[in-house]
Amino acid sequence: MTTTPIRGLGHPVKRKEDPRFIRGKGTYVDDVKLPGMLYLDIVRSPYAHARIKRIDTSKALAMPGVVDVITGAELEKAGLAWMPTLMSDRQMVLPTERVVYYAQEVAAVVATDRYTAADAVLAVEVEYEPLTPVLDPFKALEPGAPLVRPDREQKTNHIWHWEAGDKEKTDRIFQEAEVVVSQDLYIPRIHVCSIETCGCVVNYDRAIDKLTIWMTSQAPHAHRTVFSLVSGIPEHKIRIISPDIGGGFGGKVPVYPGYVIATYAALKLGKPIKWIEDRSENLQADSFARDYHIHAELAATRDGKIRAMRVHTVADHGAFDAAANPSKFPAGLFSVCTGSYDMEAAHVAVDGVYTNKPPGGVAYRCSFRVTEAVHTIERMVDVLADELGMDPAEIRFKNFIRPEQFPYKSPTGWEYDSGNYPATLQKALDAIGYQELRREQAERRARGELMGIGISTFTEIVGAGPSHTFDILGIKMFDSAEIRVHPTGSAIVRIGVQTQGQGHETTFAQIVAEELGLPVENILVEHGDTDTAPYGLGTYASRSTPVAGAATAVAARKIREKARLIAAHLLEVSPDDLEWRDYAFRVKGSPDRFKTMQEIAFAAYTNFPLGLEGGLEAVCYYDPPNMTFPFGAYVCVVDIDRGTGQVKVREFLAVDDCGTIINPMIVEGQIHGGLTMGLAPALFEEIVYDDNGTMLTGTFMDYLLPTAVETPHWKTDKTVTPSPHHPLGAKGVGESPTIGAPPAIVNAVVDALSHLGVRHIDIPITPAKLYQLLVEKGVAE
Amino acid sequence: MERVPIQLTVNGQSYQVEVEPRMLLVHCIRDVLNLTGTHIGCDTTSCGACTVLWNGRPVKSCTVFAVQADGGEILTVEGLERDGQLHPVQEGFWEEHGLQCGFCTPGMMMTAVALLQENADPSEEEIRKAISGNLCRCTGYVNIVKAIQYAARKMRETVPAAVGIAGGE
Numbered sequence: 006m007t008t009t010p011i012r013g014l015g016h017p018v019k020r021k022e023d024p025r026f027i028r029g030k031g032t033y034v035d036d037v038k039l040p041g042m043l044y045l046d047i048v049r050s051p052y053a054h055a056r057i058k059r060i061d062t063s064k065a066l067a068m069p070g071v072v073d074v075i076t077g078a079e080l081e082k083a084g085l086a087w088m089p090t091l092m093s094d095r096q097m098v099l100p101t102e103r104v105v106y107y108a109q110e111v112a113a114v115v116a117t118d119r120y121t122a123a124d125a126v127l128a129v130e131v132e133y134e135p136l137t138p139v140l141d142p143f144k145a146l147e148p149g150a151p152l153v154r155p156d157r158e159q160k161t162n163h164i165w166h167w168e169a170g171d172k173e174k175t176d177r178i179f180q181e182a183e184v185v186v187s188q189d190l191y192i193p194r195i196h197v198c199s200i201e202t203c204g205c206v207v208n209y210d211r212a213i214d215k216l217t218i219w220m221t222s223q224a225p226h227a228h229r230t231v232f233s234l235v236s237g238i239p240e241h242k243i244r245i246i247s248p249d250i251g252g253g254f255g256g257k258v259p260v261y262p263g264y265v266i267a268t269y270a271a272l273k274l275g276k277p278i279k280w281i282e283d284r285s286e287n288l289q290a291d292s293f294a295r296d297y298h299i300h301a302e303l304a305a306t307r308d309g310k311i312r313a314m315r316v317h318t319v320a321d322h323g324a325f326d327a328a329a330n331p332s333k334f335p336a337g338l339f340s341v342c343t344g345s346y347d348m349e350a351a352h353v354a355v356d357g358v359y360t361n362k363p364p365g366g367v368a369y370r371c372s373f374r375v376t377e378a379v380h381t382i383e384r385m386v387d388v389l390a391d392e393l394g395m396d397p398a399e400i401r402f403k404n405f406i407r408p409e410q411f412p413y414k415s416p417t418g419w420e421y422d423s424g425n426y427p428a429t430l431q432k433a434l435d436a437i438g439y440q441e442l443r444r445e446q447a448e449r450r451a452r453g454e455l456m457g458i459g460i461s462t463f464t465e466i467v468g469a470g471p472s473h474t475f476d477i478l479g480i481k482m483f484d485s486a487e488i489r490v491h492p493t494g495s496a497i498v499r500i501g502v503q504t505q506g507q508g509h510e511t512t513f514a515q516i517v518a519e520e521l522g523l524p525v526e527n528i529l530v531e532h533g534d535t536d537t538a539p540y541g542l543g544t545y546a547s548r549s550t551p552v553a554g555a556a557t558a559v560a561a562r563k564i565r566e567k568a569r570l571i572a573a574h575l576l577e578v579s580p581d582d583l584e585w586r587d588y589a590f591r592v593k594g595s596p597d598r599f600k601t602m603q604e605i606a607f608a609a610y611t612n613f614p615l616g617l618e619g620g621l622e623a624v625c626y627y628d629p630p631n632m633t634f635p636f637g638a639y640v641c642v643v644d645i646d647r648g649t650g651q652v653k654v655r656e657f658l659a660v661d662d663c664g665t666i667i668n669p670m671i672v673e674g675q676i677h678g679g680l681t682m683g684l685a686p687a688l689f690e691e692i693v694y695d696d697n698g699t700m701l702t703g704t705f706m707d708y709l710l711p712t713a714v715e716t717p718h719w720k721t722d723k724t725v726t727p728s729p730h731h732p733l734g735a736k737g738v739g740e741s742p743t744i745g746a747p748p749a750i751v752n753a754v755v756d757a758l759s760h761l762g763v764r765h766i767d768i769p770i771t772p773a774k775l776y777q778l779l780v781e782k783g784v785a786e
Numbered sequence: 787m788e789r790v791p792i793q794l795t796v797n798g799q800s801y802q803v804e805v806e807p808r809m810l811l812v813h814c815i816r817d818v819l820n821l822t823g824t825h826i827g828c829d830t831t832s833c834g835a836c837t838v839l840w841n842g843r844p845v846k847s848c849t850v851f852a853v854q855a856d857g858g859e860i861l862t863v864e865g866l867e868r869d870g871q872l873h874p875v876q877e878g879f880w881e882e883h884g885l886q887c888g889f890c891t892p893g894m895m896m897t898a899v900a901l902l903q904e905n906a907d908p909s910e911e912e913i914r915k916a917i918s919g920n921l922c923r924c925t926g927y928v929n930i931v932k933a934i935q936y937a938a939r940k941m942r943e944t945v946p947a948a949v950g951i952a953g954g955e
Contacts, residue, residue: 019880026888027876029823029863033889036822119813120787120806200827200835200923201889251825251889252923284828506887506924674883677926705832705921713914713927 009526011588013519014733017670021510021530031249037206037219039277043072045267046122047286048112048129050104053361053698054138054151057100057111057131065114065128070121073274074129075113075266077101088235088265091227091258091477092335094164094326095156096364098262103136105153105324106363107698108289110262115270115278138361138698142298142321145358153324153359164326164357169340169417175352178313182304186392190384191767192377194296194321194362194692195685196288197369198710199505201251203291204281205264207271215242216272220264222247222533223257223503224543227477229535231260232268247533253505254682255368256292258329258545289703293362293692294369296321297377301342303385309395311404314343314351314416316381320366322357327364329372329545331475331482337366337374338466340417344382345426345464345636346404351416361698370682370743372546379463383748384765387459387755391764396443397460397752398434402427405462412729419466421634422728422736425662429724430462433638433660436722442642450760455645455784457757460638461749467737468551468633477542483628484552485539486560488517490621492610494603495527501541502553503533507739508671509549513557515667516733520561521568522588522602539624547635547737550667551728556627558732563623565602567609571621572600574614633728633736637661639749645757647786650776652688652754654717659745662724664736673721676742680719683746685711691769758782792856796821797865805852811845812836814852815862823863823892827921834920837893838862844900846893846919863892866899874940875899875933884933886924894920898934906942908934 012018025031062074077099080086087095099110112129116122139145139153145162153162179185205220216238222228225245233240250257267280282291298319304312320336322328330337336355343351357366369376390400405426406413413421442458449456472481485501498517504510514528532538541553565585572590573580576598583590591599600608609621642656659676666672689709693701702708727734747768754770755763761782766774779785789804796819803818815824815838826848827835836847839861866873875898878884885891894917901908901916908916913934914927922930 020883022888023880023885026885026891027863027872027879027895028867029821029892031823031888033822033825035816035826038817038820119817120808198923199887199889200833200921201825201887202827250887251827252887254923284830284833506885508886670883674886674925674929677928678886678924679926681926682923704830705828706830710921710923712918712921713930714918716914716927718910718931719926719928 009524011518011522012525013515014665014667016515016668018511018515018525018668020508021514022508033201033249033251034204034206034219034221035281039206039208042277042279043115043117043274044119044122045113045115045270045278045280046126047110047263048114048126048131049286049290050107050109050111052104052133052135053107054105054136055133056103056136058134059132060112061130062112064130065125068121068125068128070117071114071125072117073115073270075099075270080269083269085265085269088260089231090325090327091329092326093332093478096325096327098265106361107700108286108363113266115274140360140362140694140698142319142358142360145360153361162359164322164359165335166354166356167336168354170352171350171416172352174350175313175315178350179302179304179315182312183307184305184392185302186385186388187300187302188385188388188765190299190301190381190765192295192297192299192380193768194293194365195369195690196293196692196708197254197256198288199252199254199256202282202284202287203257203261205267206277206279207267208277209271209275211275215244217244217246218268219246219248221250221257223253223505223545225503225533225535226501226540227480227542228260230480244536247503250505253544254370255329255372255545257505258372258543259292259327259367261291284705285703288708289700290363292367293323293365294367295377296365299377299381301381301385303389305389309393309400309403311346311348311389313349316342316353318355320355320357321360321362323362323365324359325364326357328366329368331469331477332479333474337372339374339378341375341419341464341466342378342381343415343417344379345406345462347406347410348416353417362694368545370679371740375466375740376744379744380748383461383463384751387752388764391759398430398439401430401460401462420631421464422631422730423726424464424634424636425724425726426462426636429636429660429662430638432722432724433640433658437640437656437658439640455647455757457643457753457755459641459749459751459753459756461745461752462638463636463745465635465741465744466632467547467635467740468629469546469548470632471630472628480542482542483626484541484548484556485626486553486557487539487624488560488564488622490521490564490606492607494523494606496523498528498530498557499538500530500532500553500557501539502544502549505544507544507549507675508668512667512671513554516554516557517561520558521564547740550735551633551731551737552627552629554735555629555732556625559627560623560625563625564621567621568602568605570617571605571608571613575600575608630730633664633731635663635736635738635741637741637745639745641749641753643753643757645754645775647779647784650772650779652770652775654684654750657717658720658722659742660722660724661738661741662726663738663741664725664727664731665734666725667735672738675739676721677719679739679742680746681711681716682743684716684750687747687750687768687770689769790853792853794855794858794860796860797862807851807853809852810848811850811852811855812847815847821862821864825889825892827890832921834897835890835893837896837920839896839900844897863895866895873899874937875902877940878933878936882929882932882936884925884930890920890922894922894930898937901934902938902941907938
């Protein structure tokens with residue numbers, strides 16, 4: 006019997022993936038180097054909207070080392086000038102007539118090395134006829150606005166209209182309500198900026214007729230299917246390998262034109278092709294998020310009970326609707342915007358609009374618009390509190406969905422699985438010393454100092470998703486795990502999701518360790534290779550633990566059921582006489598008679614009962630019965646510098662409840678990172694275009710990622726309310742802090758200025774923006 | 787384009803290579819010497835993923851030409867481990883969960899090594915300032931600070947020579 010500890014659920018197991026990373030031995034896509042490999046680089050548009058009159062490739066082609074120049078005209082002949090997006094729109098791979106956003110791909114060059122390829126990009130001559138761009142989605146909806154997508158049948162920039170909730174009931178409550186507050190909120194365009202950019206290495210091996218693509222992919226199986234459908238190459242002849250990925254955050258969910266062009270080039274030239282974006286290309290043309298123009302209203306009683314919510318949003322999707330939402334949810338899960346509060350009715354409407362910008366609304370550590378939903382409700386609750394002169398904590402306690410109301414049916418149709426909102430907020434307030442902070446604030450205010458306390462009590466919705474409702478391009482959003490136990494009691498686990506830093510190789514091993522009673526050291530987790538991993542929809546939207554984590558637990562339990570039969574055979578008892586306890590099958594009533602999984606595994610290959618198949622393995626494709634609903638209570642304390650308008654986050658406490666915790670160290674790390682990606686858009690990050698549609702924030706010199714100096718020392722705590730429907734009770738955590746943090750920060754800044762009549766400030770709250778406000782309010786120094 | 791012969795000592799090993807004068811040191815390390823632990827995360831000297839030690843000082847190797855480093859000693863992440871023994875900074879990053887995707891980690895660790903050479907007992911504020919030229923998108927920096935504090939403790943407890951960082955020996 007083994008004496009090595011199991012270290013299953015709840016253990017802060019050091020990460021199994023780290024030994025290679027700390028030695029510089031990870032394999033990221035740009036580390037893949039094949040013999041004879043050529044380098045691809047992309048010519049990009051200097052205009053947001055222009056007709057292409059002529060592309061002259063002759064000078065580039067004449068350069069030593071340049072192998073090929075690929076244009077849209079050539080791709081069109083191959084039927085590859087356009088590709089489908091994940092939202093059933095279509096997107097140009099390379100243009101044949103016009104460009105529709107700044108930095109759009111125009112042509113591609115292939116050369117023997119990176120430097121020559123970069124030189125050749127400059128030698129491709131493109132003659133443009135500039136057209137008027139439309140950048141404001143409201144102007145895009147006006148009659149006579151320039152048409153972004155003349156290729157479509159519908160000659161309008163309006164993409165879709167989407168609604169949820171009960172409009173009639175909501176309108177009725179608003180008509181009779183004692184108090185109504187309304188507010189416009191703009192959530193700007195932002196970019197994920199994983200430190201690794203996107204890219205691929207494509208190799209077509211003619212001898213075995215196989216296309217292998219090393220790709221920065223968060224969803225390699227879905228990408229393989231898309232590649233097969235677009236190219237006509239049978240799916241078994243395509244292998245996508247998502248090796249070590251340097252951060253994803255949703256930015257590596259879409260298929261980008263560069264992947265398709267590189268694949269075309271590899272097939273055409275019969276040579277391996279590498280394409281790796283520069284940071285500026287990544288920041289100017291790939292996967293933006295947010296860009297939501299929200300008008301929100303709350304109806305309430307005079308004593309602060311929220312009765313209804315009404316929201317209308319104009320969503321700027323750029324020139325192609327390339328978001329990664331489930332098919333039935335063009336506005337993602339935005340309808341979860343009633344948040345943690347019980348109300349009688351709600352109505353949400355969203356209109357998607359084309360503009361001359363790169364695809365928007367894709368991802369930023371939350372692909373499905375939950376950030377926008379949470380920002381809306383958490384800001385609106387504070388707006389209502391301000392209107393009524395109530396404390397923001399008090400109004401939340403008054404309106405929380407009560408613990409006994411779960412499972413709770415929300416007015417827009419979601420069934421929240423579990424929660425205990427008052428306990429979590431109370432824990433946060435007690436830990437941070439809320440009343441004492443309020444006293445301090447009053448004293449400071451009397452001295453003319455600006456200090457604010459902000460609260461956010463968010464509800465997240467993750468784990469997409471149940472097959473009856475959730476699919477991407479028709480592929481149901483299940484996820485998968487395959488476990489094989491070896492004769493000597495170690496195991497390999499292959500999963501359909503793909504880590505980009507979340508630590509799957511550790512947490513998924515812990516799940517199997519817990520379920521099978523095998524030491525975590527003896528369990529190897531593999532993922533990211535479509536030739537070996539079971540089909541899955543990938544890692545994004547905090548779905549790995551809720552969906553693939555559940556698949557892993559269920560697969561392990563299937564193994565355990567077979568193991569029970571083998572244990573019964575070994576112990577010469579009936580399977581019914583055995584119980585699984587303390588990581589072994591024990592004879593009921595004589596717990597000293599037992600067989601461990603290690604013993605059973607050996608028997609599964611050497612001494613299994615007649616009539617039973619040998620081996621010990623199982624597969625599960627898990628279809629979640631519902632989403633999971635993690636939640637949390639965040640409190641932020643800020644001080645504002647009246648001389649500069651700078652916001653200093655003095656203290657930030659995040660109390661998260663993500664259900665059962667598999668590895669507390671990893672969960673805490675996810676929360677630290679998520680909070681920082683919440684801080685970033687709240688105070689620093691914004692993608693800005695000039696009137697011509699040229700991006701003004703296309704490098705790290707202009708688009709400010711928080712460094713260690715701006716980032717506060719995050720404090721975290723937890724409550725644990727397991728999900729009743731997840732096999733482990735786990736809910737997922739990666740995105741919670743990113744959605745919960747921004748409103749806590751904004752609420753704190755607004756709170757610091759509320760006595761001056763400030764009720765709302767749009768993010769990012771930069772020093773320049775805030776200083777201007779301080780000047781207007783007469784409090785600037 | 788014309789190539790220039792240069793000599794570099796990287797992680798204690800001498801290399802004679804020919805490079806274009808415009809080749810960046812990071813590309814020389816990654817593509818010519820095949821040491822891919824040093825990463826590239828931006829094109830404006832902002833992210834620090836490419837940080838290496840050049841004659842003992844941290845530099846962003848995307849902003850040094852390989853020819854400038856001719857005759858110099860370079861230490862990259864691959865050179866931190868000695869005789870199968872992790873450098874205390876490597877150990878600290880593993881112990882304190884100072885990395886997630888691992889992409890910024892090599893540059894971050896090299897900056898940390900340089901800091902601890904100059905300051906054996908840095909405060910949290912000093913650590914944060916020292917790594918402010920290295921961007922991390924995953925960790926929120928809290929555990930990176932802890933990892934460097936762990937390494938500082940460990941290095942103060944150990945014989946100083948055991949964790950020397952000289953490029954060549």
